[in-house]
Amino acid sequence: MSQDREPLYIQIQNHFKQLIASRQLKEDDRIPTEKELIDQFQVSRITVANALAELAGEGWIYRIPGRGSYVKGVPEKYISGNPVSLVSEAKSSSAPKIGLVFPSIEDYFAIQMVRGIRSALSGSKYSLVVMFTYNSKELEKEAIRELRSTTDGLIIFPVDAEVYSEEIIALKMQNYPFVLLDRHLPGVETNVVLSDPALGSILAVDHLWELGHRNIAICSDSPIPTVTVDERIQGYNEALKNKGAMINPALILTDFSIPKGPSRTDHPLYRFLKSRMATAFIALNCKLGVNLWSMAKELGLDVPGDLSIVTFDNPSPMLEELSVFTYIDQSEEEMGREAASLLLDILEGNIKDVKYTKRIFKPRLVIHHTTGPV
Helix, strand or coil, X not given: CCCCCCCHHHHHHHHHHHHHHCCCCCXXXXXXXXXXXXXXXXXXXXXXXXXXXXXXXXXXXEEECCCEEEECCCCHHHCCCCHHHHCCCCCCXXXXXXXXXXXXCCCHHHHHHHHHHHHHHCCCCCEEEEEECCXXXXXXXXXXXXXXXXXXXXXXXXXXXXXXXXXXXXXXXXXXXXXXXXXXCCCCCCCEEEECHHHHHHHHHHHHHHCCCCCEEEECCCCCCCHHHHHHHHHHHHHHHHCCCCCCHHHEECCCCCCCCCCCCCCHHHHHHHHCCCCEEEECCHHHHHHHHHHHHHCCCCCCCCCEEEEECCXXXXXXXXXXXXXXXXXXXXXXXXXXXXXXXXXXXXXXXXXXXXXXXXXXXXXXXXXXXX
């Protein structure tokens, strides 16, 4: 597949980089609004949002919530007299490209996964073009539509959704090369790389049970039920049934979200912690695990003396205080590397006689200091 042009959001980035570098736009000059840019470039909202996010991330502009985006200047690393430094990492418009459709990079799990993808592509002829969906189904559609026409293949980390994405189904029907990452579509065959979600919960329950815990809660702050969350809860139920334990629906906590900012004493999770109904919690993502830990500290509960916490994924080994967590390691860097390697094999014709490939990693339990005996 030959690509004739740069992705639109990269074109917008380079447009503003040139304006700033040539001093046609100066420090603290206002960048047009998203609506104005949509009209000016005749592009979608996700294209503009990703262009501005990349410019802000690289240090060309700064953003003030509720007011807009403003010129920050040419980042120091670009002040080298080398005009090539103003060109996006996506290389030339004719270079082969792989697109990555990804929710966002907000935690170590995401950082590791993207690191694995970049590692697998580093020795190949393909460059990586990334578009973030911010877990929006509509933005995911727009990202797939744009990247499909400008890349040779896609790696897609699907958003949380109750129904399948029509765009992903369309890719399958058109035999467009793509690999799903971390989530699969039940009943629909695709190329997919993921960690066994049920096994992760089984490992967590087994560990807590051995420590004497019998009231083990499992919780997710996903706004809607996802395949991954459902399968992790199934693993939790299976582990308890294997021990002859009754399933207590009151210990399966999914009907809530975590607001930004300080904890609210009227939050259902805060009230549940205060009730001491459970002696241990399994958090289905690392951000939720950190929130549980913070709420417990606010309530004066000792972790793990009063309460044990197991979280999926490491909150962040980069932060010493958070390296105490017992967590389910899903080998996210290896998953990213495997997804990119699988797509490369598909694009280079190295996979024969197999229409779809499903590669499942086995998670492992890493024991630190947030779990202890009852």
